[in-house]
Amino acid sequence: MAPPQPNTDPGAPPPAQGSPHEAAQRRDWVAYFDRMEGKPPRDTLLAALDAFGSVDPDAPPLALDLGCGDGRDTSELLSRGWRVWAQDSHPEAIRRLQARPGVEQALGDGRLRIAQADFVDLQLPSTAQLVNASFSLPFCPPDEFAKLWASIDAAIPPGGRFSGQLFGDRDDWAPLEDRTHLTRPQALALFDQYVLERFIEEDRPSTQPGEAHKHWHLFHIIARKRPAPSPPAPAQGHA
Numbered sequence: 001m002a003p004p005q006p007n008t009d010p011g012a013p014p015p016a017q018g019s020p021h022e023a024a025q026r027r028d029w030v031a032y033f034d035r036m037e038g039k040p041p042r043d044t045l046l047a048a049l050d051a052f053g054s055v056d057p058d059a060p061p062l063a064l065d066l067g068c069g070d071g072r073d074t075s076e077l078l079s080r081g082w083r084v085w086a087q088d089s090h091p092e093a094i095r096r097l098q099a100r101p102g103v104e105q106a107l108g109d110g111r112l113r114i115a116q117a118d119f120v121d122l123q124l125p126s127t128a129q130l131v132n133a134s135f136s137l138p139f140c141p142p143d144e145f146a147k148l149w150a151s152i153d154a155a156i157p158p159g160g161r162f163s164g165q166l167f168g169d170r171d172d173w174a175p176l177e178d179r180t181h182l183t184r185p186q187a188l189a190l191f192d193q194y195v196l197e198r199f200i201e202e203d204r205p206s207t208q209p210g211e212a213h214k215h216w217h218l219f220h221i222i223a224r225k226r227p228a229p230s231p232p233a234p235a236q237g238h239a
């Protein structure tokens, strides 16, 4: 399939040469990490952590940070007392994560584990109260996405949460063959066993300075898994 054509809308802002989004389009992750250096944790992660409230330091819950990049979200999870299993396929992501303050200590005391692994052959640890995937799952190839999502869903227990982003089908990157882009109903269907605490759809041309010259279509999601249905009450016999 042909790559997406550049947006030629004369009213749109000029192309942001060298923006992080252009680097992400090319999967030039080193350039992406350079341009995103020093950025704060993602809003979806912060809101999900606020929803959990404070954690018990004697029994810290586990979060998975999938496609963790240089660790902007992993650092926040650690600083809020969570245990973290951070994963990314790119060696430079792992190197930058390891260089962050507090990471060496967290590795030493067992609160952090780092996995350099591809979504395609990911083995998730059993259950995790939070699965965070900020702007990363769309980079899973479409024919592998259902398997990846099934393993994410299986890892989240009732009461656990997912936070992160999915890309929509009207995004300019949707024609790229190695990306997973979902329609709104497809994205919503992933969460039929969840309460949606946030489901914000962005569907807009680029308007902000510094972002790639493209049409954006994405979903910002925080979802809490519903309790398992209780088994039917035993039938009452007649006295």
Ligand SMILES: C[S@@+](CC[C@H](N)C(=O)[O-])C[C@H]1O[C@@H](n2cnc3c(N)ncnc32)[C@H](O)[C@@H]1O
Residues within 6 Å of the ligand: 024, 029, 036, 042, 066, 067, 068, 069, 070, 072, 087, 088, 089, 090, 093, 117, 118, 119, 120, 133, 134, 135, 136, 139, 140, 141
């Ligand atoms: C747009 S960045 C997001 C990074 C970070 N979560 C953030 O919010 O800044 C996407 C991340 O997904 C990772 N990634 C891309 N394809 C991957 C794959 N097939 N398996 C695992 N990670 C992948 C990249 O290395 C990159 O760190």
